[in-house]
Amino acid sequence: MGPPIHTVLMGTCASLFCALSFAQPLGLPPVPVPANNPQTPEKIALGDKLFNDKRFSSTGDVSCATCHDPKKAFTDSPLVTSEGINKLTGTRNAPTVINSAYFTLFFWDGRSPDMEDQAQHPIINPVEMGLANHDPVLKVVRSDPEYVAAFKKVFGKEGTQVTMTQVQQAIASFERTIVSGDSPFDQWYFGKRQDAISDQAKRGFDVFMNKGRCVSCHTIEQDHALFTDNRFHNIGVGVNRIQADIGTLAPAFLKAKAAGTDVDKAVLTNPKASELGRFAVTDTLDEIGSFKTSTLRNVSVTAPFMHDGSLATLRDVVEHYNNGGITKKTDAVNDFLSGGIRPLELNDDEISDLVAFLETLTSPQFAAQKAASLNPASCNVSTTKLAATAMPMTTEGTAP
């Protein structure tokens, strides 16, 4: 295998509040790090351990990594919707954790304000990790000698001083190291390497920017591309399933919410509530069926697509857009469709070109993993190993 694709460098400690400085991969801006949760190698390693700890589930066999598997570009592809404890399935497709450090709101409907907050929810969601409350987590981290030592070292806390705040901070710190850019697209567009992508993909890029109008939501900036505007749009996925019920469903949801129903549990356990999208968070009628714009990086390895996993291939996705936000040409256009979505009139070649372009957004470490997954013996990627060297995401599946 070749040398590391990019390296996360440790900066020199100029102050008491020693921070890591990241040499970000081609195509990505610096990772934003909140002032109250600076990155340190020990904290990142602790977060990695927590991310992989199955003891934080009621059945002892589900961790964050179960659904955000580093070997599957931090998703649970090819599952349509995630499988938690006792093989219970939720309503939504697991988005990747890669580059989620750049999101401004979390979850498909943005119901969580930051990464630290996000990490507490799956643990107590009945279809994910299934604990009734966070006490069992605290019991483990306050008694397991490795955790006791790590929390003392990283946060200077022990015993009951250790709370979910530190657990969530460590997990978030680890997640902020899960970044990936440097795809063939980045090498071509930002790196000016003409042969990094095919002529077909270059034509597909033109469709992406112009006739397809994809870039209006999946944004590209001057010196980086997150492929998301971090906003919410109704692009016509899933909402048809509740179209006939909205008149009763929406007020009933608001009533239940006012009476104290937990939105996180409701949207992941109730398929109809799930389709309300951003409305479930903001109570704003015109956000019914709106979901967060996905990053498109690594989509070639994370099928199926969309919040409900309803589109199996990238070609299906492009055809959905080409039809003007309906999956089958005979479907009705929903009442809340974003103004940005309308029939595109792409011909067959343009559709294929656009798909070829989307396939250039795969970062090298995941392209390598895809190849390695065909030959499991050579696939040896461990998050623990990566974070321990403070260079997460740098190694391709190294041969044993």
Ligand code: HEC
């Ligand atoms: C049973 C599968 C499952 C488990 C276990 C799980 N997740 Fe998730 N994760 C999901 C699904 C499904 C979503 C999308 C849910 C939604 O948006 O409503 C998600 C969303 C996220 C997001 C938001 C990404 C975005 O695009 O906004 C992050 C970050 C995340 N999970 C991290 C974690 C962490 C940390 C843990 C462990 C504490 C965890 N997940 C455990 C399935 C899982």
Ligand code: HEC
């Ligand atoms: C009006 C904004 C908007 C436009 C225009 C748009 N998208 Fe999207 N895109 C979204 C949103 C929002 C989602 C998530 C929707 C959902 O899950 O319901 C999404 C999801 C996707 C996904 C699925 C990613 C995943 O991981 O599941 C792909 C692929 C995609 N878009 C490609 C495209 C392409 C190609 C175009 C141009 C033909 C395009 N988009 C135009 C907003 C937009």
